Amino acid sequence: MSAELHKMGVTELATALRERKVSAVEAARHQLDRISQHKDLGAFVAVDEELTLAQARAADEKLAAGNAAALTGVPIAHKDIFVTTGLPTSAGSQILAGYRSPFDATVVRRLAEAGAVTLGKLSCDEFAMGSSNENVAVPAVGFDEAVPVRNPWDRDRIPGGSSGGSAAAVAARLAPAATGTDTGGSIRQPASFCGVTGIKPTYGRASRYGMVAFASSLDQAGPMARSAEDCALLLSAMCGPDPDRDSTSLDRPAEDFSRRLGDSLEGLRIGVPKEFLGDGVAPGVRAVVEAALAEYEKLGARRVEITLPRTELSIPVYYIIAAAEASSNLSRFDGVKFGHRAKDYRDLADMYAKTREEGFGDEVKRRIMIGTYVLSHGYYDAYYLQAQKVRRMIADDFQQAFKQCDLIAGPAAPTVAWKLGEHGGDPVADYLADIFTLPGSLAGLPGMSIPAGFDGGMPVGVQLLGNYCEEARLLNAAHRFQQATDWHQRAPEGY
Amino acid sequence: MSLTASDIARIASLARLQLAPDESERMRGQINGFFDLVERMRAVDTNGVEPLAHPVATIQDVTLRLADDIVSEPNNREANQRSAPAVENGLFLVPKVIE
Numbered sequence: 001m002s003a004e005l006h007k008m009g010v011t012e013l014a015t016a017l018r019e020r021k022v023s024a025v026e027a028a029r030h031q032l033d034r035i036s037q038h039k040d041l042g043a044f045v046a047v048d049e050e051l052t053l054a055q056a057r058a059a060d061e062k063l064a065a066g067n068a069a070a071l072t073g074v075p076i077a078h079k080d081i082f083v084t085t086g087l088p089t090s091a092g093s094q095i096l097a098g099y100r101s102p103f104d105a106t107v108v109r110r111l112a113e114a115g116a117v118t119l120g121k122l123s124c125d126e127f128a129m130g131s132s133n134e135n136v137a138v139p140a141v142g143f144d145e146a147v148p149v150r151n152p153w154d155r156d157r158i159p160g161g162s163s164g165g166s167a168a169a170v171a172a173r174l175a176p177a178a179t180g181t182d183t184g185g186s187i188r189q190p191a192s193f194c195g196v197t198g199i200k201p202t203y204g205r206a207s208r209y210g211m212v213a214f215a216s217s218l219d220q221a222g223p224m225a226r227s228a229e230d231c232a233l234l235l236s237a238m239c240g241p242d243p244d245r246d247s248t249s250l251d252r253p254a255e256d257f258s259r260r261l262g263d264s265l266e267g268l269r270i271g272v273p274k275e276f277l278g279d280g281v282a283p284g285v286r287a288v289v290e291a292a293l294a295e296y297e298k299l300g301a302r303r304v305e306i307t308l309p310r311t312e313l314s315i316p317v318y319y320i321i322a323a324a325e326a327s328s329n330l331s332r333f334d335g336v337k338f339g340h341r342a343k344d345y346r347d348l349a350d351m352y353a354k355t356r357e358e359g360f361g362d363e364v365k366r367r368i369m370i371g372t373y374v375l376s377h378g379y380y381d382a383y384y385l386q387a388q389k390v391r392r393m394i395a396d397d398f399q400q401a402f403k404q405c406d407l408i409a410g411p412a413a414p415t416v417a418w419k420l421g422e423h424g425g426d427p428v429a430d431y432l433a434d435i436f437t438l439p440g441s442l443a444g445l446p447g448m449s450i451p452a453g454f455d456g457g458m459p460v461g462v463q464l465l466g467n468y469c470e471e472a473r474l475l476n477a478a479h480r481f482q483q484a485t486d487w488h489q490r491a492p493e494g495y
Numbered sequence: 496m497s498l499t500a501s502d503i504a505r506i507a508s509l510a511r512l513q514l515a516p517d518e519s520e521r522m523r524g525q526i527n528g529f530f531d532l533v534e535r536m537r538a539v540d541t542n543g544v545e546p547l548a549h550p551v552a553t554i555q556d557v558t559l560r561l562a563d564d565i566v567s568e569p570n571n572r573e574a575n576q577r578s579a580p581a582v583e584n585g586l587f588l589v590p591k592v593i594e
Binding site for chain 1: 498502503506507508509510511512513514515518522525526528529532533535536537539541544545546547548549550551553554555557559560562567571574575576577578579580581587589590591592
């Protein structure tokens with residue numbers, strides 16, 4: 001059994017653990033060995049085998065006593081944007097290198113309470129700012145310097161970002177599941193690029209407490225795994241109100257997101273925005289999306305043509321709002337209470353400026369600069385307030401669309417994963433590639449990406465967007481698709 | 496609109512970032528490239544549109560939550576200061592501010 005353990009998904013492994021066909025220690029040991037064997041991918045930035053095995057032994061005791069919770073003994077890994085007491089948290093940044101949090105993020109705590117065992121922390125773009133995971137500034141496990149995460153489907157390509165380590169680890173079967181965060185597409189786009197399933201719930205579903213803040217009105221946590229069924233199980237454990245710790249947590253009780261998985265799709269109206277299949281989409285990607293829509297029609301769904309007329313505007317709107325919020329959130333990194341501090345400085349102001357210059361990477365500085373500018377006196381109305389108004393219009397467009405359909409489908413990204421270095425440090429090229437995930441993020445809607453085919457050997461994901469709090473329906477549509485197809489079961493060669 | 500070198504210097508100072516000269520120049524080009532994208536957004540007629548600060552506002556009333564006025568956190572000073580760059584006698588050390 002042990003040789004095949006990494007092929008098991010979360011649901012299957014949880015069942016095998018409960019039936020005592022495999023122990024939590026065996027599962028953890030097996031995954032730790034794989035992480036070590038494939039460390040060249042650069043997916044992990046922190047691993048502590050003793051910690052993992054101790055958690056696994058505790059899980060085995062619970063399993064032996066018959067006290068298993070939904071995920072008892074299932075090994076998972078966390079994006080390094082979630083703070084953890086047991087492992088360092090860097091958010092991919094030199095300014096937090098070696099930081100040890102005095103508390104666990106709510107999402108981390110909830111998953112631990114559901115019985116999950118932690119395999120380690122996963123690489124991500126610095127402060128989750130990036131679409132390629134090339135903006136990571138801390139060394140991966142087994143490296144002395146920062147390295148980009150490699151896509152297991154083609155090691156010369158990026159895994160997507162910012163949850164690139166999470167996507168690569170799940171695709172390479174280094175973990176059956178991982179946590180991710182999605183601010184403008186950081187779960188859906190890497191899930192698409194690495195051929196895994198990922199869901200970002202409605203804004204406010206998962207607590208932001210202990211997620212290193214990037215853009216507070218957009219940041220949401222979600223799971224990445226190999227199937228919609230597994231994501232439903234994980235998401236149920238992750239979500240729930242956290243009113244004492246997160247001021248924007250939704251007043252909705254925790255839900256069993258698996259409850260509708262098996263529902264029929266007969267009569268389901270799937271809206272396809274014409275802006276999502278325009279000239280900017282690679283032909284191979286469009287072909288995969290069309291084939292997936294045809295599959296949905298076979299399953300009883302009906303295709304409805306819709307429009308989201310402000311899709312292109314979501315790029316400037318998002319990059320203004322996210323940068324504004326980031327410039328505010330990142331003002332806490334001043335070299336006083338935690339993290340890096342510059343060595344030589346004249347006075348307090350000089351210490352701040354040098355510390356931040358040394359500690360932040362290029363993309364982070366760019367966004368702080370843009371955000372500072374759009375919030376500054378004389379520019380606030382023209383940029384930040386205008387962006388918030390157009391944000392309202394984008395959210396309203398979705399409500400118009402949902403009068404005609406139950407779900408929206410399209411590509412998660414215009415292309416497959418690009419080559420490492422291909423965007424050549426042109427940040428605007430990265431921004432443009434986020435076009436299909438940004439509208440849903442701005443509106444705060446739940447969205448997911450599911451594997452639906454390949455273009456030139458690289459995975460292509462179909463993005464599904466639902467109305468507020470419709471996660472169970474999204475997961476239902478994804479699950480039925482995965483019962484009818486096997487794209488989600490494909491593994492990259494050698495993994 | 497195009498940001499000049501002195502605009503960049505002013506913004507960097509507001510953001511408490513000490514940019515090297517070549518870095519400032521590179522950033523100026525990149526930020527101006529981004530603001531080319533923004534022009535279309537500025538042209539949108541948003542008369543009478545209420546800004547959306549927060550997506551939750553589309554789902555439920557956003558009211559400021561108030562915590563009960565009770566002690567809920569234990570003293571955790573040691574753990575809280577574990578990652579601080581400079582600490583003495585339980586205090587965070589900073590350069591002298593007042594002579």
